[in-house]
Amino acid sequence: MNSYQSDEAPEPVGLYPHARKVGNLLFLSGIGPRERGKQSIPGVTLNEQGDVVSYDISVQCHAVFKNVRAVLEASGAKWEHLVDVTVFLTNMKEDFHTFNAIYAEYFGDVQPCRTTVEVTALPTPIAIELKCIAAIG
Structure with missing residues (x-):
């Protein structure tokens, strides 16, 4: 098994790799919108x-x-x-339509299987997280 870390993706918030390859499958850990090396989160305004x-x-x-x-x-x-x-969303009622439209822009030709669920919270103050599996040679 090989583990991978990206120098561009945000640092994991726990002890886990960004991805792990097993056979011809690549399993990505949950990935949110945070930016590497920054405390702020794109699109999020926090109070004190x-x-x-x-x-x-x-x-x-x-x-x-x-x-x-x-x-x-x-x-x-x-x-x-x-x-x-x-896909994990923290507010399905308010965010699903927007998410679904943007998802179609990125995944139009790829069309992987997809499950979208609402969760009460995510580990950091984000509204979306993705858990992905890829098939590679």
Whole structure:
């Protein structure tokens, strides 16, 4: 088994790699929209207590897709290799329509299997996280 880290994707918030290859499958750890080396999160405004005051799901979607691409490329894979995507949203009612439209821009020709679920919270103050599997040679 090989583990991979990307110099472009945000640092993991725990003891785990960005990705791990087993056979011809590449499993990506949960990836959000954070930026490497920064405390701020794209599209998120926090108050002094660290609570989310506002967020822009479209900015977060573009950032998370950028991070997934960075991890894939650092692992020797391509966007087109994605076969399964699990999406975690913290507000399905408000964000699903916007997310789904942006998702279609990125995945129009690739069309991996997808599951989208709403969760109460994610480990950092983000509104979206992706868990992906890619098939590579």
